[in-house]
Amino acid sequence: MATSPPFDYEAALLACARGERFALRALYEREARWLLGVAQRIVRDRERAEDVLHDAFVQVWDHAASFQPALGSARGWIYTVVRHAALKAVREPGRLQVMDVTELTALSDAQQRDDAADEGRGLDADSLERCLQRLDAPRRACVVHAFVDGYTHEQIAVRLNTPLGTVKSWIKRSLASLKECLS
Structure with missing residues (x-):
């Protein structure tokens, strides 16, 4: 049984930095369900989580060139972007949930x-x-x-x-x- 090669997150981020949209799509298709779960657990609302995920992927696209492999994994960087976007969303007055x-x-x-x-x-x-x-x-x-x-x-x-x-x-x-x- 043949297995597919591991997904190269770093290469996908580098491709995003070069403006190659297929790479962002590949990242989204590979990670969206997990990232939506991360956002939803923080914001506690599916609709808001979807908005957070959208905003986070825009940030990934816009800031992919700022990724520095020496500081951590590409996948971890993407999760951090989503997590920070979700935390920012809940920091609106009266919206913090634990x-x-x-x-x-x-x-x-x-x-x-x-x-x-x-x-x-x-x-x-x-x-x-x-x-x-x-x-x-x-x-x-x-x-x-x-x-x-x-x-x-x-x-x-x-x-x-x-x-x-x-x-x-x-x-x-x-x-x-x-x-x-x-x-």
């Missing part, structure tokens, strides 16, 4: 299953939960508030009654620990 860790692990599990198929890695929601549990409670809270709840560093500092610089350091170090634990 996800819990169970939802994060479900979302992560879906994304990681696709990652595992692409990269041959066996990551799952249990691994993410195990790695999160290794973090000290305040550091874990910072990560969850930042990446699940969508809070800014300033909001986290106020919520945890912790200096802003400490919150930023905790998040940076915690992400490095999570990356190491999940690799």
Whole structure:
């Protein structure tokens, strides 16, 4: 049984940067259902999530040339664009809604299953939960508030009654620990 070669996200972004529309279409066809799920979990409304996804793909098209492979994967960059667009949408006054860790692990599990198929890695929601549990409670809270709840560093500092610089350091170090634990 022949398998298709892995999708080259970096090449697709480079093609977008050159103005090759087929590449954006290929990215959309490959990732839209997952990215819509990311947006929908954050904004909690399918119609708004579809708007967020559209806006995010416009940003991907407009800013593909700014992607820097040395800073991370192309696929991760695309997910970050969508995530930031969704967080921006919920930061409108009175619109912030919260996800819990169970939802994060479900979302992560879906994304990681696709990652595992692409990269041959066996990551799952249990691994993410195990790695999160290794973090000290305040550091874990910072990560969850930042990446699940969508809070800014300033909001986290106020919520945890912790200096802003400490919150930023905790998040940076915690992400490095999570990356190491999940690799």
